[in-house]
Amino acid sequence: xxxxxxxxxxxxxxxxxxxxxxxxxxxxxxxxxxxxxxxxxxxxxxxxxxxxxxxxxxxxxxxxxxxxxxxxxxxxxxxxxxxxxxxxxxxxxxxxxxxxxxxxxxxxxxxxxxxxxxxxxxxxxxxxxxxxxxxxxxxxxxxxxxxxxxxxxxx
Numbered sequence: 001x002x003x004x005x006x007x008x009x010x011x012x013x014x015x016x017x018x019x020x021x022x023x024x025x026x027x028x029x030x031x032x033x034x035x036x037x038x039x040x041x042x043x044x045x046x047x048x049x050x051x052x053x054x055x056x057x058x059x060x061x062x063x064x065x066x067x068x069x070x071x072x073x074x075x076x077x078x079x080x081x082x083x084x085x086x087x088x089x090x091x092x093x094x095x096x097x098x099x100x101x102x103x104x105x106x107x108x109x110x111x112x113x114x115x116x117x118x119x120x121x122x123x124x125x126x127x128x129x130x131x132x133x134x135x136x137x138x139x140x141x142x143x144x145x146x147x148x149x150x151x152x153x154x155x
């Protein structure tokens with residue numbers, strides 16, 4: 001819950017997410033007992049030099065869509081850690097994991113006004129498509145179609 005308190009009120013989710021929502025019972029079950037055949041989460045943490053306390057600063061997820069060869073990614077980075085390359089590195093890692101897992105296509109859907117995510121996806125070689133409604137953008141990358149290693153390393 002503390003991680004969600006480090007996020008600004010800027011639109012990140014498709015609906016306003018209340019701080020109490022992330023700890024709902026069903027959500028916690030999925031976090032505590034993940035199905036690694038379907039979902040992989042990467043968590044970045046930071047250790048406070050003064051107190052020694054560790055805190056989560058970013059979470060990226062790859063969710064496979066069963067029987068399709070496709071997966072979706074999501075990313076949330078604490079405001080304090082924006083513009084440091086952390087989100088780019090997490091997405092790079094998810095793309096590498098997707099390749100290892102045999103995923104053929106990865107997509108991300110996010111609000112049109114999320115310029116940071118648009119820039120990140122463009123930098124990593126995703127193409128933009130129309131989202132499921134007019135307020136959303138969909139970014140897609142084909143993992144099998146061509147080698148994106150130059151874009152992934154250029155970051």
